[in-house]
Amino acid sequence: MLRGEEAVTGAESYYGRPVLKPPVWKVPDVPLYLYLGGVAGASSTMAVLAEATGRARLARAGRLAAAAGATASVGALVHDLGRPARFLNMLRVLKPTSPLSVGSWILAPFSALSGAAAASELTGVLPGAGRAAATAAGLIAPAMTTYTAVLLADTAVPGWHEAYRELPFVFAGSAVSSAGACGMLAAPEESGPARRMAIAGAVLELAAARRMHxxxxxxxxxxRQGRAGAVLRTARTLTCIGLGAAALSGRSGLARTAAGLCLNAAAAATRYGIFEAGRASARDPRYTVLPQRAS
Structure with missing residues (x-):
């Protein structure tokens, strides 16, 4: 048996085992699920606002991005779970005290509504019902954008739990910037509001991440260390490049393209880096024991 001091400061705990079992979620399934869900939620909000202000092309881009992101997000989650039935089982009961249960009930109706809105957009069938579905999805969209941050922070994983105050703002900023970037790429003629979304989201993400650290x-x-640190530094660099390009994109198609690509790559890298940081914190007992002793 290891002595108490060795158990706390070493790489392993008593009996050579970590205090916590690291998450068994797969890469790239779960990081993609986190990224795509955020893009989908913020894109749905963008579509509703664009529709309300008469920007048909931007609304179309937002609806299609929301549907594609939500569908792919469900696919990544189901692949991680191993069987579609496991996702359906999570919908059997709604538990308000469980972020995983609530998240499943956010993801399922949002995916269905955004898919219906996109189908109507592409086929021209039942346009009124399609707009209603898009509006309903837009009402769920803020929760869709941030619920994954709550889901991570509600676990015992130190790297996620200790960041519970800031993590939803990091995810929200990242999602808004990436959705705005998608709008800039897909609807360049009406990209003004999307560009402002991208800039605001990037600023929020950088500020919230700085406060979180x-x-x-x-x-x-x-x-800051290991693979997670390297990925997050890359994400910050891409966010800053995308932010600068977005600021210049009003007069340059090349800057608009650069902003769209950089901000989406940054959003995906941010999710992956946070995911890896949480797994690293679960493997080292210091991050579990020492904060509890200090509290």
């Missing part, structure tokens, strides 16, 4: 204390090390 500062407040995380000892556990914040996992966001």
């Amino acid at each position: 500062r407040r995380a204390g000892l556990v914040g090390e996992v966001y």
